[in-house]
Every structure is written in C-alpha cells, then in structure tokens.
Amino acid sequence: MGNVPLTAGDRLARAPGLPALQATLSMIKFQHTLFALPFAFTGAILAARGWPARREAFWILGAMVGARSAAMVFNRMADLGYDRRNPRTASRPLVTGELGLPFAWTFLLASAGLFFLSAAMLNRLALALAAPALVVILSYSYAKRISWLTHLHLGASLGLAPLGAWIAVTGSIDPAALLLGAAVALWVAGFDVIYSCQDTAFDEREGLHSIPRRFGVPAALRISSGLHLATIILLLLLPRLVPLHGVYLAGVVGTAVLLAYEHTLVKPHDLTRVNQAFFTVNGCVSFLIFAATALDLARAA
Numbered sequence: 431m432g433n434v435p436l437t438a439g440d441r442l443a444r445a446p447g448l449p450a451l452q453a454t455l456s457m458i459k460f461q462h463t464l465f466a467l468p469f470a471f472t473g474a475i476l477a478a479r480g481w482p483a484r485r486e487a488f489w490i491l492g493a494m495v496g497a498r499s500a501a502m503v504f505n506r507m508a509d510l511g512y513d514r515r516n517p518r519t520a521s522r523p524l525v526t527g528e529l530g531l532p533f534a535w536t537f538l539l540a541s542a543g544l545f546f547l548s549a550a551m552l553n554r555l556a557l558a559l560a561a562p563a564l565v566v567i568l569s570y571s572y573a574k575r576i577s578w579l580t581h582l583h584l585g586a587s588l589g590l591a592p593l594g595a596w597i598a599v600t601g602s603i604d605p606a607a608l609l610l611g612a613a614v615a616l617w618v619a620g621f622d623v624i625y626s627c628q629d630t631a632f633d634e635r636e637g638l639h640s641i642p643r644r645f646g647v648p649a650a651l652r653i654s655s656g657l658h659l660a661t662i663i664l665l666l667l668l669p670r671l672v673p674l675h676g677v678y679l680a681g682v683v684g685t686a687v688l689l690a691y692e693h694t695l696v697k698p699h700d701l702t703r704v705n706q707a708f709f710t711v712n713g714c715v716s717f718l719i720f721a722a723t724a725l726d727l728a729r730a731a
Contacts, residue, residue: 446719466591466710468720469614470494473592473607476672477599480727489548490598493556494591496544501567501587503538507531508571516632553601563590574633578644582618589615606671613664615700617715620657620689623650624696625708648698658689665719674726681722689717 437700454505474482482490506513506524510531513519523529542564549560567587573580589611596607626633626640627650633643641652665682692711695703 438589459593464616465716466498466588466614467491467494468716469588469610470591470595472720472723473595473610474599475724475727476592476606476610476674477596477604477605479673482599486552486599489551490595493545493552493594493598494547496541496546496548497564497567498699500538500541500545500564501570501572503534503541505570505571507534507538507554512632512636512638515636516521516629518628518632552598554599555601555681559594559597563594574638576639578639578641580639581641582615585615585617585619588618589613604671606668608662609664609668609671611660613668616657616664617661617689617712620654620661621659621692621708623654624692625704627651627696628704629702647701651693651696651698655693658693662686673730674723677726677729678722680720681726684722685715688718 447693471487474487478486481487500625506522509519513525521527523535524531545562545564546557549556566583568592570583570587573583578584590612592614593603593611594606596604596610618717623641627642627647629638629640630642630647630648632638633640640650641653644655661681662685665685667677669678688711694709695706
C-alpha cells in the first residue's frame with residue numbers, strides 16, 4: 431500500500447490550505463475578474479445615478495464572482511487536453527494534478543449556484559436571464575473549435591457584466607446598458623486577439639480557430655486596433671444616453687491613451703510583452719472608466 435501513487439484528489443486533500451487556495455485561484459484566474467468587475471459596477475452606478483444599495487451591490491458582486499469563476503473552471507476542464515499539449519499552459523493546476531476533475535466539477539456547480547442565488551436575490555428579470563447568460567458564458571469554451579469569431583464570443587460574455595448590473599438595479603434593460611455592454615465586448619475582443627497571438631502555431635497544429643491563425647499576426651494586431659478604436663467611439667457616445675460630462679470624457683481620453691500604449695507593446699515579430707499589455711494595461715482601463723464615471727456622477731449629485 432505504501433507504494434501506491436497518490437491521486438490528484440489525495441494530493442489536494444493532504445495539501446495545506448494556502449497552496450490549495452492558491453491553486454484554485456490560479457485555475458480560475460481570479461485576477462481576470464478585475465477586468466469585468468469595475469465595468470459591472472459602472473453599469474450599476476449609472477443605473478442608480480449614484481451608488482446602488484448595499485444589498486444590490488453585494489448580490490451583484492456575488493453574481494460576478496459566481497459567473498466568472500464558473501466560466502473559468504469550465505474553460506479549464508473543456509481545454510484540459512489542449513492545455514496538456516501547449517507548453518504555455520502546461521503549468522495550469524488541472525494539468526499538473528494540483529487540482530483534480532472531481533474538485534473542478536464541485537467548484538463549477540458551487541460557482542453556478544452562487545450565480546443563480548445572486549440573480550434570484552436581485553429581481554425577477556435577473557433570475558429569468560441568468561440561465562441564458564450562463565449558456566453564453568460557458569459556451570465560449572467551445573467557440574474556438576468552430577469559428578475565428580471566438581474573440582467576439584468572449585467579448586460578449588464579459589459585455590454581459592454591465593448589462594447584468596443595470597438589470598440588477600433597475601429590473602429593466604436600457605439602451606445605455608446595451609451601449610456600455612457593446613463597448614466592453616469590443617474592448618475584450620480586442621485584447622483577446624492580442625493574447626491569442628501567442629498561440630498561433632499551436633492553434634494551427636490543433637485545428638483551433640482564431641483571428642491570428644485566420645489572418646496572420648500582423649493583420650490580427652490591426653484588427654485588434656480597430657476593435658479598440660470602436661470601443662472608444664462607443665464610450666464617447668454613452669453621454670448621449672446618460673448624464674455624463676467632463677470627468678467621464680477625460681476618463682475616456684485616458685482610456686484611449688492606455689489602449690494606444692497597449693498596442694505599442696506588442697509587435698508582429700515581438701510578443702514578449704503580451705502579458706504586460708494583457709494584464710497591466712487592461713486592468714487600468716476598467717478601473718479608469720469606473721473611477722471617471724463615479725467621480726462624474728458624484729460631481730453632478
């Protein structure tokens with residue numbers, strides 16, 4: 431019995447709490463939640479014309495964490511075979527055995543449960559749309575097997591964040607929420623195109639679809655720039671639908687500068703700074719728009 435190798439579940443059960451927690455957070459890329467969360471609360475404060483009630487904010491946070499965690503763990507399970515063959519993803523916890531599939535399934539069900547509970551605690555429309563939203567979010571994991579438009583599918587998944595938060599506050603859908611959701615969708619699609627440039631050769635070998643594989647890395651970077659230009663245009667149109675003024679517009683200008691800087695970091699022949707562009711710059715973008723919106727609404731109050 432002493433020579434029987436430990437299973438992944440045994441290793442997790444015997445692991446100290448902190449390493450297990452770190453492996454779980456790594457599996458779901460918890461830091462990626464920071465991309466969508468500020469935009470979700472941007473939608474919430476625009477809907478409330480100020481800060482939403484504490485109860486609403488609490489359950490919006492629960493819905494965001496639940497949906498995002500479910501999406502990430504489902505993606506890790508769906509892509510496990512590919513991740514094992516891709517050197518860039520070979521250190522992910524499900525690949526190394528730090529976490530096992532039974533744990534991942536349990537975590538997925540718990541995350542989805544949190545999402546539905548949060549929606550139910552908000553209002554009827556939020557609950558009614560929870561299942562369709564989760565289908566959109568989870569089905570992204572298979573989009574790259576079908577179409578090079580996969581980046582827009584991911585964008586739509588995160589674009590649901592401000593729309594969902596608006597619904598959470600008002601119980602209705604508004605054109606402003608749709609416009610903000612579209613801006614987020616194009617922003618996410620743009621930086622996902624950049625990120626996927628790293629896997630062009632792997633996608634070609636495995637028969638996966640992406641804009642870099644379909645059009646080549648130089649053209650993909652130009653398409654990404656176009657998506658980000660469209661993002662800025664949509665953000666500039668938002669004050670036509672909601673009472674936003676100078677502080678917000680200054681935030682949009684700052685966002686345009688950040689996105690322009692992001693595109694200087696990555697060249698067709700040099701992808702070494704993709705992670706800097708992906709994590710650092712885009713994290714700043716979401717927080718900048720949220721902060722500018724919050725300050726603008728506070729000044730108008």
